[in-house]
Amino acid sequence: MMPAEPSSARPSLHADVTVTRGERRIAAAFDVVPGHPLAVIGPNGAGKSSVLAAIAGLVPLDAGEVRIGSRRVDGLPPERRRIGVVFQDYVLFPHLSVRDNVAFAARMRGGSRSAARAVAEPWLARYDLTALADRLPAELSGGQAQRVALARALAADPDVLLLDEPMSALDVEVRADMRAELATHVREFGGATVLVTHSPADAAALADSVLVLERGLVTQRGTLAELRAAPATAYVERMLAASVE
Numbered sequence: 287m288m289p290a291e292p293s294s295a296r297p298s299l300h301a302d303v304t305v306t307r308g309e310r311r312i313a314a315a316f317d318v319v320p321g322h323p324l325a326v327i328g329p330n331g332a333g334k335s336s337v338l339a340a341i342a343g344l345v346p347l348d349a350g351e352v353r354i355g356s357r358r359v360d361g362l363p364p365e366r367r368r369i370g371v372v373f374q375d376y377v378l379f380p381h382l383s384v385r386d387n388v389a390f391a392a393r394m395r396g397g398s399r400s401a402a403r404a405v406a407e408p409w410l411a412r413y414d415l416t417a418l419a420d421r422l423p424a425e426l427s428g429g430q431a432q433r434v435a436l437a438r439a440l441a442a443d444p445d446v447l448l449l450d451e452p453m454s455a456l457d458v459e460v461r462a463d464m465r466a467e468l469a470t471h472v473r474e475f476g477g478a479t480v481l482v483t484h485s486p487a488d489a490a491a492l493a494d495s496v497l498v499l500e501r502g503l504v505t506q507r508g509t510l511a512e513l514r515a516a517p518a519t520a521y522v523e524r525m526l527a528a529s530v531e
């Protein structure tokens with residue numbers, strides 16, 4: 287019998303999405319290979335969150351497609367895409383304990399409460415959440431809530447991880463530590479990862495390359511070094527000059 291495929295052999299993401307939000311049309315096409323996270327950077331209202339929402343299935347496509355490996359997923363509902371999402375405000379279930387937030391995906395797959403909690407245990411341990419397992423989200427710090435959101439997303443064993451400004455709710459004092467911690471978890475995940483951020487420091491720590499989105503269009507893609515060497519727009523130049531934390 288063939289051995290089961292190791293879970294580290296994760297698929298690539300191919301996104302070619304066009305969406306309309308209010309008056310704005312947003313179009314972006316890019317590929318992300320596993321283990322090489324992509325940061326999406328751009329000014330407020332450029333459409334970064336909309337691109338992630340389109341990939342996740344939370345906003346309908348006007349045109350394009352989303353593929354994960356050989357699977358075309360843009361016709362599937364969000365819960366069948368195998369995409370883990372961590373949004374800027376974490377959106378934990380407020381009435382569920384930390385343990386049951388992390389157990390949520392296993393519960394949705396039809397497991398009993400006790401079986402789902404058993405699945406959650408190693409994730410709670412790995413994310414240093416065991417001591418907090420009985421707390422409600424309102425009783426957590428920003429950094430702790432971020433860990434719960436990440437553990438909940440990864441406990442579902444997603445193929446793709448989408449992070450939308452995961453650090454923006456954190457105090458400046460804890461942000462550097464959390465950035466390093468998040469970088470470790472993203473590396474351990476090893477799958478295709480897209481991170482929306484305003485911060486070149488986040489991009490440097492968490493991503494291999496950067497996609498710049500301005501007014502709904504991709505204006506540049508490359509490593510931070512490539513962007514620095516030849517900024518394609520005034521925004522890219524300003525963004526790199528300002529040391530945004």
Ligand SMILES: Nc1ncnc2c1ncn2[C@@H]1O[C@H](COP(=O)(O)OP(=O)(O)OP(=O)(O)O)[C@@H](O)[C@H]1O
Nearest residue numbers: 307308309310328329330331332333334335336337
């Ligand atoms: N639910 C919505 N309905 C209508 N328009 C929306 C909606 N959400 C966002 N928009 C508009 O879509 C455009 C893109 O917004 P989006 O949140 O994707 O940008 P962003 O780059 O993530 O911005 P930010 O950095 O401020 O989070 C903006 O013009 C915004 O006003």
